[in-house]
Amino acid sequence: MKRERGINELYSDPDRADAHLWGRKPDPLTRRGFLNGAGLTAMALAVGAHIPFARNMPGGLIPAAFAQNGSFVINGKEDLVVLNERPIGAEARAHQLDDDVTPTRYHYVRNNGNLGAMARSMDSTGYRLVVAGEVDNPLELSLDDLKRNFPTHTWNLQLECTGNGRAGYEPHPSGMQWTIGAVACSRWTGVSLADVLKAAGVKPSAVYTANHSDDVHLSGNPELQALSRGIPISKAMNPHNMLAWEMNGEPIPDIHGFPVRMVIPGWAGSASAKWISRIQIRDQVHDGRGMTGMSYRINKYPVRAGTDVAPEDMNIVQSMPVKSLITRPETGVSTPVSSALTVRGQAWAGDQTVRNVDISFDFGQTWQTTRLNDPVNPYAWQQWETEVRFPIPGYYEIWARATDSNGRAQPQVVPGWNPRGYLNNVMHRIAVTAV
Ligand SMILES: Nc1nc2c(c(=O)[nH]1)N[C@H]1C(S)=C(S)[C@@H](COP(=O)(O)O)O[C@H]1N2
Numbered sequence: 001m002k003r004e005r006g007i008n009e010l011y012s013d014p015d016r017a018d019a020h021l022w023g024r025k026p027d028p029l030t031r032r033g034f035l036n037g038a039g040l041t042a043m044a045l046a047v048g049a050h051i052p053f054a055r056n057m058p059g060g061l062i063p064a065a066f067a068q069n070g071s072f073v074i075n076g077k078e079d080l081v082v083l084n085e086r087p088i089g090a091e092a093r094a095h096q097l098d099d100d101v102t103p104t105r106y107h108y109v110r111n112n113g114n115l116g117a118m119a120r121s122m123d124s125t126g127y128r129l130v131v132a133g134e135v136d137n138p139l140e141l142s143l144d145d146l147k148r149n150f151p152t153h154t155w156n157l158q159l160e161c162t163g164n165g166r167a168g169y170e171p172h173p174s175g176m177q178w179t180i181g182a183v184a185c186s187r188w189t190g191v192s193l194a195d196v197l198k199a200a201g202v203k204p205s206a207v208y209t210a211n212h213s214d215d216v217h218l219s220g221n222p223e224l225q226a227l228s229r230g231i232p233i234s235k236a237m238n239p240h241n242m243l244a245w246e247m248n249g250e251p252i253p254d255i256h257g258f259p260v261r262m263v264i265p266g267w268a269g270s271a272s273a274k275w276i277s278r279i280q281i282r283d284q285v286h287d288g289r290g291m292t293g294m295s296y297r298i299n300k301y302p303v304r305a306g307t308d309v310a311p312e313d314m315n316i317v318q319s320m321p322v323k324s325l326i327t328r329p330e331t332g333v334s335t336p337v338s339s340a341l342t343v344r345g346q347a348w349a350g351d352q353t354v355r356n357v358d359i360s361f362d363f364g365q366t367w368q369t370t371r372l373n374d375p376v377n378p379y380a381w382q383q384w385e386t387e388v389r390f391p392i393p394g395y396y397e398i399w400a401r402a403t404d405s406n407g408r409a410q411p412q413v414v415p416g417w418n419p420r421g422y423l424n425n426v427m428h429r430i431a432v433t434a435v
C-alpha cells in the first residue's frame with residue numbers, strides 16, 4: 001500500500017526526518033541524534049545562519065524558524081495544519097471553521113498531484129471545458145461561454161474529504177492523517193453542472209461522468225493523471241452541483257482549482273474535480289484514477305479492524321454521513337463556573353439535511369438540544385448554538401451529536417473500520433475546565 005509521508009510523521013522518526021530533509025545518513029555506529037557535515041550545512045542554509053549550538057539539536061527537530069519564514073507553510077494558508085507537502089494536504093482547526101462561509105485561508109487543501117500550467121500562471125486565456133461522450137451535442141466552452149450562456153448562481157456549499165477523520169482509525173489506514181479539519185463551506189459562484197449537461201444533451205445511454213483535470217501526476221509523467229473520478233448521471237443532474245470560477249468572491253485560487261472546478265456538495269470531496277478541463281459522459285461507471293481498487297470505496301459489510309477486503313466487497317463512496325463540529329469555544333479553555341458559556345458549531349449531512357444537534361457535558365448521559373439554523377441554501381452547512389452552565393468547578397468534555405433528516409445520528413465512538421479510513425463521523429468533543 002502506498003503511504004504518504006507528512007512532516008508530522010517524519011518528526012516522529014528523527015533519522016528518517018533528517019535523511020529526508022537534510023540529506024543526513026544516519027550513522028549506523030553511533031546513532032547520534034544530531035546533524036553534522038552536509039546535513040548541517042543544508043540546515044544552516046535553510047535557516048539563513050550558522051547554528052552555534054547545532055551539536056545540541058535533537059535529531060529530527062524541525063527548526064522553529066520555519067514556522068515564521070514559510071518553508072513548511074502554504075501561501076495564503078499560514079494558519080492551517082500541514083499534513084503533507086507533496087502533494088499538499090492541509091487541514092483547519094475546529095475554531096477556524098466558525099463562520100457560515102469559511103474564509104479561503106481556512107479552507108482545507110487536498111491535492112493528489114502538482115499544479116498544471118494554467119493554475120501556475122493564474123492566466124485563464126485559452127481555457128476550454130470540453131463536454132463529450134454520450135451526448136447529442138458535444139460542447140467546447142470558454143470561461144466567457146460559461147459565464148454568458150448559463151444562469152450564474154452563488155451558493156454556500158459544503159465540501160468534505162472522504163478521509164476526514166482517518167487519523168481516528170486503528171490500525172491507521174494509509175493516506176493523509178486528517179483529524180477533523182478536512183471540511184469547509186465556501187461561497188461558490190458559477191453555473192449549475194446540470195444546465196451545461198442539458199445543453200450538451202445527455203443520451204439515454206449515459207451512466208457516469210468522467211472528470212478530467214489539468215493537474216499533473218506527482219511523477220511528472222504526462223501519461224498519468226493525478227485523479228480522474230466521476231459521478232452517476234443521476235447525481236450529476238442534481239441542480240445544486242456547480243462548475244465554479246469564483247470562491248468567496250475571488251477567482252478560485254491556484255490550489256483550489258483555478259480557473260474552473262466542479263463542486264459536488266455533500267459527496268466524497270474527490271468527486272469535486274478541480275482544474276476541470278473535460279467532462280466525458282460514459283456508458284459505464286468511470287474507471288479513471290481514484291475510481292478503481294480500494295480508492296474512495298468502503299466495505300459493504302463490517303469487518304474486523306485491519307482486515308484485507310476484496311475489491312468486489314467494496315462500494316464506491318457517494319453521499320457523506322451526518323457530522324458536526326464544535327467551533328466555539330476552543331478546546332482547552334477555562335470558564336467561570338455557573339455562568340453561561342456559548343457553545344456553537346456547524347453540522348452537515350451529505351445529501352440529507354441536519355434535523356437536530358444535541359450536546360452533552362456529562363459524557364453522554366444527558367443531552368441538551370441546540371438552536372439549529374436551516375441551511376442558507378441546499379447543501380450549505382447549518383450553524384447551531386446553545387449555552388451551557390457547569391455546576392461545579394472541574395474538567396468537562398462537551399460532545400456534539402448531529403442527527404440527519406432520516407434519523408441517523410453520529411456515533412459516540414469511531415464507526416466501523418474500513419481499509420482506507422473513510423467516513424469517520426464520530427462525535428466531535430472538546431475539553432473545558434470550569435473554575
Ligand atoms: N483534479 C483534481 N481534483 C481534485 C483533487 C485532485 O487532487 N485533483 N483532490 C480532490 C479531493 S480528494 C478533495 S477532498 C477536494 C479538495 O478540495 P480543496 O483542496 O479545494 O479543499 O478536491 C478534489 N478534487
Ligand SMILES: [Mo]
Pocket residue numbers: 110160161162163269270
Ligand atoms: Mo479528498
